[in-house]
Amino acid sequence: MRKKKVTVTIQDVARTAGVSVSTVSRVLNGKADVASETQDHILSVIDNLGYTTNLAARSMRSFKKNLVGLIMPDIAYPFAIEVMKGVNRAIAESEFDLLVYTTGDVRKSESASHEQKYVSLLNNSITDGVIIVAPIASEFSSNAPIVSIDPLVSNPTYPTVHATNYQGAVEAMEYLLGLGHKRIGFISGRAELESSNRRLKGYRDALENAGIPVDEELIASGDYTTEIGAVCARKLLSLDKPPTAIFASNDQTAMGVFQTAQEMGLRIPEDLSVMGFDNISESKYMGLTTMDQFISEMGFVATQMLIKLIKRESLDTQTYKMKTQLVVRNSCQELAVAA
């Protein structure tokens, strides 16, 4: 009893069409040198048999896979979702398809070695290049291009797209200061995160520029999560002299502030102005003041960069003159900053 064959292979197509596999392969890959009647015939056989290229087999032989990968520690996190939207948009405009890889568990991908594993897994086999979001490793070995978004380390060796954390924070603060606030709280992210530190520095400098001394009591240590954001907000709002505005270092944190404010019966923005650094779509319905949207733009730009790298086109400064609040850099040089 022989095994029933379910998959239609290129061999089946070739046999049915009465040609050789290489001819079929040529048609499949749009090579020019096939007689158009042979081509039509093969195409119709392919259609009849319902043949589809075996991704794995193809990937093993050819360089071009028409597929880019997106590696994310967590697929459900608002930041990640925004990034995906941007990547999606760039993908739609390109000839590439997208493969998002997740372990489904943040903890699995939290170590640098795991990150390297996923990069290799995709890049050494089925994708032409990968985008990695919020990597903690400062370098990767890979034989296909890599672009990172919002790396968590300060001096990555790979090309990068990240927000103008410092400048953005300064602008956010200027906005709040412009509203007349004198006591503005800040909730940070984890102290080892580059982004958080730059945002904190922006907070401090903006206050200083406005001639307002920094009150260390108003700076709470968060971790970019809603839960801790809520806790920090409660702490700040329970001070003898509570802040009239809170600048949350990211959007998750801002949500936490929102929750706490609600629990405490405070209206937003009447009783308390809340500003989140990022700009997740929900924010506008929550009455939070947010910066211009740029997260999905990071995904968009990163994807464009990656595709350029794949095509071995150069990443010149000219290309990345942007109007958005982003920094684009390859491993050694900044290509563009916020306009």
Add this chain to the structure above:
Amino acid sequence: MRKKKVTVTIQDVARTAGVSVSTVSRVLNGKADVASETQDHILSVIDNLGYTTNLAARSMRSFKKNLVGLIMPDIAYPFAIEVMKGVNRAIAESEFDLLVYTTGDVRKSESASHEQKYVSLLNNSITDGVIIVAPIASEFSSNAPIVSIDPLVSNPTYPTVHATNYQGAVEAMEYLLGLGHKRIGFISGRAELESSNRRLKGYRDALENAGIPVDEELIASGDYTTEIGAVCARKLLSLDKPPTAIFASNDQTAMGVFQTAQEMGLRIPEDLSVMGFDNISESKYMGLTTMDQFISEMGFVATQMLIKLIKRESLDTQTYKMKTQLVVRNSCQELAVAA
């Protein structure tokens, strides 16, 4: 000049460790019959060299890939995102990783033949099974299991997880009726969609049960998008006798209603009650009344189903006694419905 070799293969590991490839392969796949000292040695070599399995090559030879696929027409759509969250959760609990496949362009995957292509692409090569969201094809050919979420056709031949569209709509209406509303508008989805029709029927029947005659003027034809939702809302609210509540057949539509209400200076829910069938997270911030969350639950359940199928465990009714508003069915039989 020979080509520089960047990828570390199983051959390299074998050579470095001074064993044969098959031994390395055995270690890689956790076979028992390897001397533990050989094993340790190989493991350390693997670690040193930074070797990672080539997904493509592995997929070609073995059945088990430890990877499930999720095929989505659009990755940015709120419904899709909720589904992903649920899938993600189930994946996290399993030994499988997740690969989300998108073309980045809804239009690309809109035809049944494209759907089949993506199913084959993943299932015949790198994944052990796929989940397909909102498919329009009524059957698929594949040699690995398929589970669908919210299929757009009425009698699919593949296993399915979908919402209790009729019952859910009835309950949504009962809620609005319970609030005292007599004139309730309805905005449908496209007429060929199974889900929309069942929701519309729920709307009609609930009114009938409440002894309220259906006013056809209050039924607007939408298409599950925010834009058309807004247009329909404007139409309904401009009637001589406008509705005091609107039941939007999905969440996107509800957002459109929200927009229009804002433009017209109506407060929600004070001036207008809005109910969306789905329950996207933003809704609660918009003051919309929504049903219990179940979309991500669909993703969760579908993933569990798929994994059972992959493991060739049976899909028995017992397993799917659920408390959520879902219908779970394999191709011929309902396994569970809303409690």
Add this chain to the structure above:
DNA sequence: GTGAAAGCGCTAACAT
């Protein structure tokens, strides 16, 4: 307990 070798489905020389 380990190695040699066949071959998965495909692409890309190289022949013809």
Add this chain to the structure above:
DNA sequence: ATGTTAGCGCTTTCAC
């Protein structure tokens, strides 16, 4: 213009 053939990196018999 088309066919033949050699692998890609891996798993898996089948020997030893």
